[in-house]
Amino acid sequence: MKTTAQNLFDLSVTVNGTRYEQAVEPRTLLSDFLRHELGLTGTHVGCEHGVCGACTVLLNGESVRSCLMFAVQAHGREITTVEGLGTIEKLHPIQEAFHEAHGLQCGFCTPGILTTVVPFLEQNPHPSEEEIREAISGNVCRCTGYQHIVDAIKLASDRMNK
Amino acid sequence: MEKKLIGKRIVRNEDPRLLTGQAQFVDDVEIPGMLHAAFLRSDHAHARLSSLDVSAARRYPGVVAVFTAEDMGEDWSPGPPLVSPPPTVKDVVFHSRRQVPLVKDKVRHAGEAIALVIAESRYIAEDAVEEIELELEPLPAVLDLEKALEAESCLVHEDLESNLAARLFQKKGNYEAARKEAGLVVRRRIVIERGAAAAMENRGIVAHWDAKSQHLTMWDTTQAPIPIRNGTAARLGLSEHQVRVIAPFIGGGFGPKIMMFYPEEMLIPWVAMKLNRPIKWIEDRRENFYATTQERGQVHDVEIALSRDGQILGLKDDFLHDTGAYDPYGLTIPLNTQSHVMGGYDIKNFSSDFKVVFTNKTIVTPVRGAGRPQGIFIIERILDIAAAELGMDRVEIRKRNLIPPQAFPYQHEIIDQAFAPLILDSGNYKVVVDKALEMIGYEAFVKTEQPRLRKEGKYVGIGIAPFIETTGVGPYEGARVTIEASGKVNVATGIGTQGQGHFTSFAQIVAEQLGVKVSDVRIVTGDTAEFHWGTGTFASRGAVVAGNAVHAACTLVRKKVLKLASKVLEAPEGELELDNGLVRVADIPQKSIRLGELAMLANPLRGAVEPGTEPGLESTAYFGPQYGATAFGGHAMILELDPETMMVTIKRYVVAEDCGTVLNPLILEGQIHGGVSMGIGNSYYEKLHFDENGQLLNASFADYLLASSTEMPRVEVAHLETPSSLNELGSKGAGEAGAIPVPALFAQALENALHDRKLEILEMPLSPNRLFELIHAKETQ
Numbered sequence: 001m002k003t004t005a006q007n008l009f010d011l012s013v014t015v016n017g018t019r020y021e022q023a024v025e026p027r028t029l030l031s032d033f034l035r036h037e038l039g040l041t042g043t044h045v046g047c048e049h050g051v052c053g054a055c056t057v058l059l060n061g062e063s064v065r066s067c068l069m070f071a072v073q074a075h076g077r078e079i080t081t082v083e084g085l086g087t088i089e090k091l092h093p094i095q096e097a098f099h100e101a102h103g104l105q106c107g108f109c110t111p112g113i114l115t116t117v118v119p120f121l122e123q124n125p126h127p128s129e130e131e132i133r134e135a136i137s138g139n140v141c142r143c144t145g146y147q148h149i150v151d152a153i154k155l156a157s158d159r160m161n162k
Numbered sequence: 163m164e165k166k167l168i169g170k171r172i173v174r175n176e177d178p179r180l181l182t183g184q185a186q187f188v189d190d191v192e193i194p195g196m197l198h199a200a201f202l203r204s205d206h207a208h209a210r211l212s213s214l215d216v217s218a219a220r221r222y223p224g225v226v227a228v229f230t231a232e233d234m235g236e237d238w239s240p241g242p243p244l245v246s247p248p249p250t251v252k253d254v255v256f257h258s259r260r261q262v263p264l265v266k267d268k269v270r271h272a273g274e275a276i277a278l279v280i281a282e283s284r285y286i287a288e289d290a291v292e293e294i295e296l297e298l299e300p301l302p303a304v305l306d307l308e309k310a311l312e313a314e315s316c317l318v319h320e321d322l323e324s325n326l327a328a329r330l331f332q333k334k335g336n337y338e339a340a341r342k343e344a345g346l347v348v349r350r351r352i353v354i355e356r357g358a359a360a361a362m363e364n365r366g367i368v369a370h371w372d373a374k375s376q377h378l379t380m381w382d383t384t385q386a387p388i389p390i391r392n393g394t395a396a397r398l399g400l401s402e403h404q405v406r407v408i409a410p411f412i413g414g415g416f417g418p419k420i421m422m423f424y425p426e427e428m429l430i431p432w433v434a435m436k437l438n439r440p441i442k443w444i445e446d447r448r449e450n451f452y453a454t455t456q457e458r459g460q461v462h463d464v465e466i467a468l469s470r471d472g473q474i475l476g477l478k479d480d481f482l483h484d485t486g487a488y489d490p491y492g493l494t495i496p497l498n499t500q501s502h503v504m505g506g507y508d509i510k511n512f513s514s515d516f517k518v519v520f521t522n523k524t525i526v527t528p529v530r531g532a533g534r535p536q537g538i539f540i541i542e543r544i545l546d547i548a549a550a551e552l553g554m555d556r557v558e559i560r561k562r563n564l565i566p567p568q569a570f571p572y573q574h575e576i577i578d579q580a581f582a583p584l585i586l587d588s589g590n591y592k593v594v595v596d597k598a599l600e601m602i603g604y605e606a607f608v609k610t611e612q613p614r615l616r617k618e619g620k621y622v623g624i625g626i627a628p629f630i631e632t633t634g635v636g637p638y639e640g641a642r643v644t645i646e647a648s649g650k651v652n653v654a655t656g657i658g659t660q661g662q663g664h665f666t667s668f669a670q671i672v673a674e675q676l677g678v679k680v681s682d683v684r685i686v687t688g689d690t691a692e693f694h695w696g697t698g699t700f701a702s703r704g705a706v707v708a709g710n711a712v713h714a715a716c717t718l719v720r721k722k723v724l725k726l727a728s729k730v731l732e733a734p735e736g737e738l739e740l741d742n743g744l745v746r747v748a749d750i751p752q753k754s755i756r757l758g759e760l761a762m763l764a765n766p767l768r769g770a771v772e773p774g775t776e777p778g779l780e781s782t783a784y785f786g787p788q789y790g791a792t793a794f795g796g797h798a799m800i801l802e803l804d805p806e807t808m809m810v811t812i813k814r815y816v817v818a819e820d821c822g823t824v825l826n827p828l829i830l831e832g833q834i835h836g837g838v839s840m841g842i843g844n845s846y847y848e849k850l851h852f853d854e855n856g857q858l859l860n861a862s863f864a865d866y867l868l869a870s871s872t873e874m875p876r877v878e879v880a881h882l883e884t885p886s887s888l889n890e891l892g893s894k895g896a897g898e899a900g901a902i903p904v905p906a907l908f909a910q911a912l913e914n915a916l917h918d919r920k921l922e923i924l925e926m927p928l929s930p931n932r933l934f935e936l937i938h939a940k941e942t943q
Contacts, residue, residue, distance in 0.1 A: 027285065041190035042183015044413065046362045047447040051863035054362055082183040095181040099173055102828045105836065106661025107180030108187065108362040108413025133871040140863065142362050142414050143661050145835030145900075146871040 009072045015040065016084030024071050031055045033071035034081060042082040042111050046140070053139035056112035057081050063116050082111035085118065094118060094156040103152030105143035113139045117153055125161040129154065167674045168891070171828040175681060176411075176665040185411040188366035188381045189444045196368070197226055199430060199443035200287035202277040202294050203452065204269040207305075207522040207856025208316070209298035211267055216277055218293040224286035227437055228294075229278045229429070231266040237432060238263060241423040242393055245492030251577060255329040259319050261488045261525060263428040269298060270318055270487035271524050272856055273452025275425050280433060280441060303522040303856035307461050307482040310519045318487060318520035327489045328518035332500060334575040335511035337467070340476030344467035348548045352462045353925045354536050354905075356484070357848040358454075359529040360868060361660070363413020364445035365454060367426055369434035378405045380431050383412050385420040385658045386698025391690040393423055394431050402694070409688030415660030416840070417529040418455040420700045421491065425453075451861035456850060457495060457529035459484030459521075460536050464503075466544045467511075472552055472559045476511030479503045479540055483518045483533075486525040493518065495526065495533035497579040498632070502537025502902075504574060506591045506630045506794055507563040512576070522856045528700065530840055531901045533579075538629045539926060542906035546913070547922060556910070557599065557626060564591040564628070579701070580635040582789040588884050589794045589820060595628050597818035597880055598796035602626070607800060621803040622813070623915025627907035628796040633821070633895025634706025634888075638786030639696045641708065643672060643715040645723070645779035647765075649743050649758030650682045653715075656696020657708045658688035662897060663829040667705055668712045670825060671891070675716040676723070677740030678757065695784070702895025703790075705825055710785040710889040718781035723757065726764055726779075730755055791886035793894040795819040797838070797903045799875075803915045808930035808937075810846060810912070812875035819899060820882040823892035830896055831879045837900015838877050843869045844901065845908035849927040 008023040015038060024033060034040045034057065043066055046054035050068040057066045058080035086092030091099065094117055104110040113136060120127070120135045127135065132153045133146070141149060179185040216228040231238050240260035265276045277294055281287035302316045309315055310325040318325055341347060368381040378400060384390050384407070391407040398405075412419065426443055434441045445454065462481040468474055483496040496516045504512060549559040565572050567590045574584040599605075607624055615622045641655040651672055659665065669683035686692045687708075696708070724735040727745040731738070731753055739748050746754030757779070765778045800814040817834055824830055847867040851859040860866045885892025909923040912933070921940055928936075 025285070035189070036192070039192065040183065041187070044187070044363070045189070046364075046413075047863045049447070049862060049864065052362065082181075086182060088178040088182050088184060091178065091181060095178075098181055099177040102173065102832050104177060104180055104661075105663070105832055106362065106412060106414040107176075107185060108661075110180055111183055114181070133874075137870045137872045140362065140868050140870065142360060142416070142840070142868065143836045144832055145837075145839035145869075145877060146874045147835045147876055148832055150871065 011071055011075055013074045014078045016080055026070060026072050028071045029067055030069040030071045030074055031066035034066060040081050040083050044108050044111055046109065052109070053116060054109050054112040056115045058115050058118065061119060063119055082114055085114060093160050094121070097156035097159065098152040101148050101152035101155050103144070103149045109139060109141045113141070113149060121157055121160065125157060127157060165674060167670045167680060169824050170670070170826065172666060172670060172680055172826055174663050174666040175669055180411065187363060187411050187413055188368060188383050191368045191381050193368070193370050193440040196440040196442055197280050197282065197437070198284040198287050199441055200279050200284060200291050201275045202291045202296065203273045203275055203449065204265065204298065205272065206269055206298050206300050207272040207303040208301040209269045210301060211265055211269065211276070212299045213297040214276065215295040218295070219279055219290040222286070222290040222293050224282040225279060225290045226282065227280045229264065229433065231264040234263065238266065241428060241490055244422055244490045245494055251330055251332065253331065255326065256493070257322055257327050259327070259488050259520070260490045261425055263425045271522050272858065273449065273524060278429055278433065280437065305521055305523065305852060305856055307484055307519045307521070310521055311517065318522060325520045326517055327485050327520045328493055329516070330493060330496070331515040332576040333513045335476070337476040337478050337511045337513035340511035341467045344475050345470035346468045346548065346551060347465060348544060348551060349465040350544060350547060350924055352464060352540055352543060354458050354460045354539060355927060356456050356459045356850040357529070357844050357927060358451060358456055358850060358866060359416040359418045361414030361416050361419070364447060364450045365419065365424065365426070366444040367430040368440065368442045369431040370440040371435040371438060373438050376404060378431055378435065380405065380407045382407055382409055382427065383419055384409050385415045385660060385700060386422060387658055387688045387690055388656045388694055388696045389422055389698060390427060391694065397428060398431060398435060406691045409658040412658060412660040415699065417457070417532060418527060419660065420698055421455045421527040447863065448861055451858055451866070452524060455525045455527040457526050457532070458536065459526065460499065462540050464540050464544050466548055468548055468552070470552065472554045472562050474507060474509050474563045477504060477509050478513045480515045483516055484521050484523065484526055485518050486521055486523045488525050489518065490525065491527040494579045495528055498533030499537040500576065501578040501584045501632055502534045502630060503540050505538060505541040506565055506628055507541065508565045508569065523852060530837065530898050532701070532898065534631060534898065534902045535844065535905055538903050539906045542627050543909060543924065546910050557604065560628060561592060561595065564595065578632055578790065580790060585789055586630060586792040587886050587888050589792070590884050591628065591794050594794055594818045594820050594882055595626070595796045597882060598626060598798045598816055601816040601818060601878060601880060602798035602800065602814055604798065621805055621915045622800060623803070623911040623913070624800050625907045625911030625914060626796060626798045627903040627910060628794070629903035631702060631793045631895065631899050631902055632790045633702035633793050634787060635701045635703055635790035636786045637697060638784050639708040639711045640693065640782060640784040641711040641715045642693055642780065642782040643712065643719045645676065645719060645757050645761045647758050647762050649756055650684065651676060651678055652684050653712060654686045654692035655708045655712060656693045657699045657704050660699065662704055662833065663826065664704060667825040667829055668709060671709055671712050672716050675720050678743050682743070702897040702899070704897070706791060706889060706893050706895050707785055707787065709825065709893060710891055711783055713891055714783035714785055715781045718783055719779055722764070722779050722781065723760060726760055727755060730760065730763065785889065787888045789888065791822060791888045791894040793821040793896060793899055795899055797907050799907055799911050801911045801915060803912065808933045815875040816878045818880045818882060819896065820884050821896040821899065822886045822894035823883060824881050825893065827881060830881070833896050834879050834900040835877050837898060838904060839869045839874050841901040841904025842873065844927055845905045846928055849929065
């Protein structure tokens, strides 16, 4: 991203297992850095103020909102985006469950939901429907009414923790 | 013939890309040398522009250009009229006032664009917007629909005599005569206010003018790529073939993305050509709240005339419709309201006069439901009130008046939004209502469960709301189906997709006829380079109109396949079958040829062909219905109200839906779930609050509440199928269905929960606060 600022910060960050060294303007949001500097456009931006959850990524394994963080705050840390979960050829079990249960429609909120669900299922491998609903209550989906998302998460938890 | 694939729960072809971050949305487009746009927008809803100085912004480091209306010179002009007024109705009034690319002299709604900054990055563009010096002279904001029509009101468009944008009257039978016969006449005023569509993806445009090839490519979050291409070419003086519009993956549409042309859609390609640089503009959420179209604001004066035994003798509904600052979308929404206010009921006498009103608010164009939820809210509310006055059961009053199955096709004798006669083509309405009642366990709940819970002090309510949805309107859509040498099938159609699963449901239609795997069908939507005839995705018409065009093209391709295979396999066409990517002789399975091989034979590189031969296994077909197919459904719910906090918990929610032939129940259920969640928002959470100056007070997701996973109930869905005779697949649309009856149902169930308060809910959307106010007002009456 071209900038007029003089004080660039030498950022070093690992994203999806790849280490990046890049000078960034301190005000660059993490979401913009991932999307427009690294070309990892799977992370989406829906509200720019941390409410909708579409921009959620994993920072050292925990869900964070990349629109509420500056890229420099990720210095020296590890980030996983949706691109780091699975591939088209080999989907992550949670992605697979979303596919089977029709847990997405337009797919815009989906990356943020997946990156919310990954640590959730690690911490709570056998969640109840109520716990699932609570876990994704900070992610807005305008298409699905959440039912198939809830079903997908249940399916994933059943499969991953047989 | 038994269908193998149509009607099956097949998982979606498009999912793997979406799930892995490999699907391209507009903001994902990156082009070397691309510049970024940001707008200066008005903070005032109504104001005269007194001075505008962009010189400091132009000097700001990293800024490439700044444009005002003045800078556009002769290229400044309002957007094209999108939908003309209905030609067939007598005495229609319609004043067309269209949105402008940049404000020239007067601001007409908060958020209207005044200047455009183009810079090396979005960050710099936004910085530079702050450098613009703007003086506005505020004028009184026109907000209230009734006051807007008073003689002393300030005018949104000063060249008009009043704020009346349009007026249209329609009638059926003789309402006044019916009223005289009536045993009961009930009259109410009902107010419905605005909500936002709030697609998760904001709007966005990337325009790339390649001067060397004299070609413009535009990525746009539109539901209507082909009209955008044609209009853009016309505005820029280019051939339509010099413009390619791509609507790639779109993060939800819900109506506002069918609006054409947004100011940004007029400006961004123009600037790209002007500067000869690729330009990207991505709307932010705040802009989305101000500059993306909204809907629902109406004030109704409704009157119903009934016999003492509950038969509807006539209905009169006069209403005001808020169109916002401009009216590019014509009369679509109020006509839809007018077409739905009789619901699925046999009403012989009807009279409706609507006035469309200009206000200093964001432009109004359809939002999922598009005037239909208002119509259904009116009829269902007034029936509830009438039932109460007659001492009649609310299920009974509905069943008594539903259109009987033998009455189809049923003529409502007015025109609908497509200017076609409003004819309900088919259905079996009572069966659907009974199904919803059975699913919710209506009898048992009302007779035993509810009295028991009420004794425990619980405020539990039940409701039932039937509805119609006119869908699948014309004019037409088309599709080109090609069997390629690989044996895979490519299908191009002109509509756009915003999550409805067309990549799969259309593939099922293809696979059904051509005997290939669903995953071997590549569907292209939303790219004018692939298909350039069509209108767009709106009015719940994708699956019906484009789906039937795909079906028709497949029928032609299948004929070509059979003709050629018959020659190659030396067997009569009638003995051939298509299965598993092969054409084979039914009784001699080893005698077969792969579709790919056949495609190659159909496109020879040498030799002579018979005169008139078309190359390849490819056909294009179009489908345009005579009039739209009308779906029907019934929703029922049980809710519990906390009398302290006024928070509502939905205990059960059921949907019985008849949208004709179901293509894919999995996708259909998803559409219904999503529609219901929007309807629940429209009922109890989502209201745009404007203050007395026309300022939107809740322009963020922190303040404008969307239903989240914890508010949404599990929605149980049952499908009943009365195939439409208006198209070969027998389908009817369902995209908006989920949202339509919810406010009517919600109001009924709330009143039922509060039965001892005798509350009448005559407005939407509500909220816990507003319900508290209504109850309090009733108590202190």
